[in-house]
Amino acid sequence: KRPAGAPDKALARPIRKVGVIGAGLMASQFALLFVRRLRVPVVITDLDQARVDKGVAYIHDEIIALETKKRITSDEANRLRALVTGTTDKAQFADADWVIEAVFEELGVKQDVFAEIEKFIAPDAILATNTSSLSVEQIGAKLSHPERLVGFHFFNPVAVMPLIEVVNTPQTSDVTLSTAMVVAGKLKKNAVITRDTPGFVVNRVLAKVLGEAMHAVDTGTPFDVVSEAIAPFGLPMTPFELLELVGLKVGAHVLDTHHAAFPDRFFESTNLHRLAEHGKLLDRDAKGKIKGYDKGALKIV
Ligand code: 3HC
Secondary structure: OOOOOOOOHHHOOOOOOEEEEOOOHHHHHHHHHHHHHHOOOEEEEOOOHHHHHHHHHHHHHHHHHHHHOOOOOHHHHHHHHHHEEEOOOHHHHOOOOEEEEOOOOOHHHHHHHHHHHOOOOOOOOEEEEOOOOOOHHHHOOOOOOHHHEEEEEOOOOOOOOOEEEEEEOOOOOHHHHHHHHHHHHHOOOEEEEEEOOOOOOHHHHHHHHHHHHHHHHHOOOOHHHHHHHHHHHOOOOOHHHHHHHHOHHHHHHHHHHHHHHOOOOOOOOHHHHHHHHHOOOEEEOOOOOEEEEOHHHHHHO
């Protein structure tokens, strides 16, 4: 099915509470956005309390940063903090109208997460996945009600990047799609409806750029030569800064997914996997300013 235009906004369900599954950096970033823009309770869960606490601590720190930058008053900061709860108790998702996940990018993990949460949530709750390149339809394969699932793909850094890809599967109902479009609007993001196809639109294009940049390195061109050569195209970051921003493991996974789906069109990068194991690519000073490439990373390629 081709992506439909957005169905009637009148079909959208009201969102009075949001559930977030996963308390990693991506999930914590969008949990903050939900609480800031929707002003509804947001409950966050993860595998254990330590992960949950880390996510909630990140949100609290970001609320302090917003207050310090005078983007919000201290009263607003207190209100936002009061709306965020972390828990390992899935029963707290029972009255959530919108539940979104950003757990590990592995099909089986996401399928099981949704199949489990469906036992706790209301029959008309909407489910969303922030998957970056897995099939949304397959993610919903173990759901009793796959029509309530939609892809809702944010970009890093969530607070700054203006786009959300809303991924429409053949099963996604008009009510679900309409709710997703209205939610994206309330988050003040531009939403585009995309087909449920590997990489959707953005990562398909990005995988090409990042994959070619890594391939140039893998075949002997130094990192800085690649960066300098494409600088005139005006990207806000070099491909290697972008890989570090999204996470080297996530980047390697995105390239793998594309290579698996279209082996004749996308490279796999063994070196990116090795760099991901090494953990860093760029060398930064104490303030995070980039000084150059990490010496260990340079030895790997
Ligand atoms: N996290 C949170 N906020 C950040 C941030 C980060 N990592 N980096 C920058 N910001 C915020 C800053 O705090 C600042 O906010 P403020 O205006 O409230 O103070 C604002 O962004 C602008 O920051 P700066 O002026 O310091 O920085 P730049 O002008 O250099 O812009 C950038 C930084 C917005 C990150 C820009 O370099 C950029 O657009 N880079 C490309 C990012 C991109 O392509 N993202 C998509 C990645 S793909 C993806 O996420 C999909 C996934 O599935 C793989």
